[in-house]
Amino acid sequence: MRVNVGSRHLTPTGRPVRVVEIDASGLTLQSLVSDNRISVPADYPLFRYQKSAFETRTMPYSRR
Numbered sequence: 001m002r003v004n005v006g007s008r009h010l011t012p013t014g015r016p017v018r019v020v021e022i023d024a025s026g027l028t029l030q031s032l033v034s035d036n037r038i039s040v041p042a043d044y045p046l047f048r049y050q051k052s053a054f055e056t057r058t059m060p061y062s063r064r
Helices: none
Strands: 008-010 016-023 026-031 037-040
Antiparallel strands (some): 008 016, 026 037
16 A cells, blocks of 8 residues: 555554654654654554544534
C-alpha cells in the first residue's frame, strides 16, 4: 500500500491515523481520535481507511 503525507489509514488495532511526516527513520502518525503524534518504523503495517457508517452531528440535541 502506498503511503503519502496527509493520507488516512488504520493501525493494526483499528485506530484512525493521518500520516504527518515521512523521513529516513520512519513515519510520524497523528491520531484522528486524540491528536497525539506517534513515531513508527517505516515497515509499520497500516490498513486502508474506511469512512465510518456513523456521522457526527453539529448539534446532537436540537430543539426539534
